[in-house]
Amino acid sequence: MLRNGDDPDIPPVATGSHIDAIPYSGKYDGVVGVLGAIEAVNALRRSGFKPKRSLEVILFTSEEPTRFGISCLGSRLLAGSEPLADALKGSVDGQNVSFFYAARSAGYAHDQDNLSSVFLKKGSYSAFLELHIEQGPLLEEEGTSIGIVTAIAAPASIKVDFEGNGGHAGAVLMPYRNDAGLAAAELALAVEKHVLESGSIDTVGTVGILDLHPGAINSIPSKAHIEIDTRDIDEKRRNSVIEKIHHSAITIAKTRKVKLSEFRIVNQDPPALSDESIIKAMEDASEELNLTRKLMISRAYHDSLFMARVSPMGMIFIPCYKGLSFILPFVVSLDLFLLQC
Amino acid sequence: MLRNGDDPDIPPVATGSHIDAIPYSGKYDGVVGVLGAIEAVNALRRSGFKPKRSLEVILFTSEEPTRFGISCLGSRLLAGSEPLADALKGSVDGQNVSFFYAARSAGYAHDQDNLSSVFLKKGSYSAFLELHIEQGPLLEEEGTSIGIVTAIAAPASIKVDFEGNGGHAGAVLMPYRNDAGLAAAELALAVEKHVLESGSIDTVGTVGILDLHPGAINSIPSKAHIEIDTRDIDEKRRNSVIEKIHHSAITIAKTRKVKLSEFRIVNQDPPALSDESIIKAMEDASEELNLTRKLMISRAYHDSLFMARVSPMGMIFIPCYKGLSFILPFVVSLDLFLLQC
Known part of the structure; x- marks a missing residue:
């Protein structure tokens, strides 16, 4: 005040x-x-x-x-x-520090069962x-x-994981591969395609995170994690783009014989x-x-x-x-x- | 002995x-x-x-x-x-530890000007x-x-860097973007395409490393780094794949209006x-x-x-x-x- x-x-x-x-x-x-x-x-x-x-x-x-x-x-x-207050009880950061530990360290959240008081x-x-x-x-x-x-x-964010068998970059011949990294690369380009096809300048979509595992030059990626951000002023149009992205993820996984181990819509907020x-x-x-x-x-x-x-x-x-x-x-x-x- | x-x-x-x-x-x-x-x-x-x-x-x-x-x-x-002995004088690892410091710590390389003694x-x-x-x-x-x-x-490895303007995933509309991450995704798929087009089961190519900068879900990637491994028992055929990959990198950079800031063949060894x-x-x-x-x-x-x-x-x-x-x-x-x- x-x-x-x-x-x-x-x-x-x-x-x-x-x-x-x-x-x-x-x-x-x-x-x-x-x-x-x-x-x-x-x-x-x-x-x-x-x-x-x-x-x-x-x-x-x-x-x-x-x-x-x-x-x-x-x-x-x-x-x-309430769902967020509940979810925060199990949230940790990249160093495995819990949300409540971090909040207490900063002088807040003395009672983790009472987050709704704010x-x-x-x-x-x-x-x-x-x-x-x-x-x-x-x-x-x-x-x-x-x-x-x-x-x-209206923003939405999505986390996607693909899993394949990995293997040595020299030893595993191309027909025997199921490269999780290439699945992720394809999906990143599919996000752009679906966004552009919405026909509206107001639709945007971005892959800002793309992580390969194990991440060595001579390893076929056995896991790939990507995070997608998509937004629109029209909630329905944005949600239709999300559906198309989901469909692409399924198709790509099938074609490349990788597992789509996660397709999680983290948040899907309405516009204001x-x-x-x-x-x-x-x-x-x-x-x-x-x-x-x-x-x-x-x-x-x-x-x-x-x-x-x-x-x-x-x-x-x-x-x-x-x-x-x-x-x-x-x-x-x-x-x-x-x-x- | x-x-x-x-x-x-x-x-x-x-x-x-x-x-x-x-x-x-x-x-x-x-x-x-x-x-x-x-x-x-x-x-x-x-x-x-x-x-x-x-x-x-x-x-x-x-x-x-x-x-x-x-x-x-x-x-x-x-x-x-000799070229490798020279190059090692300036080599550092990901934590900026020099090769010679690491070698000395392990009890080797007491005289960095005399690597050729081995x-x-x-x-x-x-x-x-x-x-x-x-x-x-x-x-x-x-x-x-x-x-x-x-x-x-015969193995070869290549490091590639693309650079764009980045920007906020919500604020920069699609026509104004030059997304370094999507350029990298396209190149990863182009590597696979050129390898498959060689027509030989013996040609392989892999993108095992793909790093985006700044690597946040709401940031358009302003930089992308990829590392490519390609091999063949036929050195000439492998080198022709490398040329095609290089050509694709140039074309992708041009189309996506990103800068191809590096295309470096790190090694290109002959078969044995x-x-x-x-x-x-x-x-x-x-x-x-x-x-x-x-x-x-x-x-x-x-x-x-x-x-x-x-x-x-x-x-x-x-x-x-x-x-x-x-x-x-x-x-x-x-x-x-x-x-x-």
Whole structure:
């Protein structure tokens, strides 16, 4: 709670983001939405503005799926998810550290049977706002100052494992092989094919992880693990792509005589719509600030996707260098947006 | 030197193999050729046999390319290679430990400018023999006891790097991507295609290593590294496959707008032929032992490939479970083969 409002009876306005980031992703990803939030509240304080509603800054934990394989862990829990609270009881990271050990080490989760105590009630906030870099090239290319997010695309992630017999790269002749690595390579290309065939620019699909076992130059891969990320603003179209990917995985396994030992949809979230009144507030504020603006879809997903389940939600995008997490010189005016809420 | 011969003026007969192995490869790979050699010499000693030629057992270091990226490091050096001796001056492992530091830690290579002191002169040995598991399924399937190797296929290894712009898996739309991972997946499948198109059962090609960077589910791969192993008993045919793979790498990079930042042929060794008199000795011994035998090609390569450069060479294969490094119950009779040499 950074700033108390005049009227303690109406729910606060919250803003914030996360400070973790995927490897080599640059330094602005969620950080700008946290530091920007703190600075915005401070700027309002310095200006003498007395808000009617209290203002809160939230720093979400584990927005990235890098450690426990679950994205937006903090905001998902805040938004209330019993299945997630249950799943976390058995979750470990790559070094076999349990989620609860990690949480306790950071000073949280003293009672692992009571994770639901963090669930937010619907209406806990009057509004939730998140400032974020676009993570795409559009604002930069068009020279537009502000992106007003109208919806967040629906993400899904899938883990796939193929298993074959492996063997020595020299000794096992081609007809005797069932190469798990080539099955994975084929599936990676099939993901791209199905995404492109959706016919919509809004469908994307990515294989960001592809691990071969044992991973030696003279070993035919006996196991291959791939992780697929696919998103769309149309949930039905995205789910149809997932079905096609699943079908391809089955066909490839059959043709290459490898075992499809896992095809697991880790998460398959619905899209979220920004709140109309927050969109209007953002439009008014950018008008007042003389900033060019663009209504746009967030194709990356954010803590806002989950906060939208318990609060009216809005997001402000700012341009970034070549779609990467490198911000362009730009005056962040989150304070003015907060003022409108 | 395990056994002195009666005539010190004629070069010894050597036998041996290696004890390192690729990850998860089973426990018999080179080990059986080292322990088998020691036991064979002991058995001859116990039997009271007095050899004319001295018998030596050799344990080669680093047959596998796993640590410094160079296969058969020990036997390559013994066979005499100035370029390799030079290259090792700058070689480091995955933990940035230099080859010379590692060698010194193991009690070797006190003078890094004098690696050529280990080079063997041609004729240092009357014969070199290696006992090894087949690492293929043929002997097991046919129920044949002994494989007599007539030639070792010519191996080549290639390292390839693709580079793209990466970006966020949600935010960068498909037409704006240049995905280094998909380029690598395409090349892996192209390796298989070119190998199959050679039309010969003797051509093999494998992608055992495929690494994506940054390797996160929500990141488009900005870098991909693959390592290719290709072999043939026909050097010219193998080199033509390498040329086609190179051509594919260039075409894929162009089509996918990624950079082919490396296409490096790490080694491209010629095949080796076993010595006629050693083949004859092996045939005679298996006849005497009443063992079924099969003349065959070694499609995996071995320290023998390099020992053949300085000595008459022969190899004995024994069956192994499903072509893997799991030996079948079998009485190893290397002593009788040594007796024939």
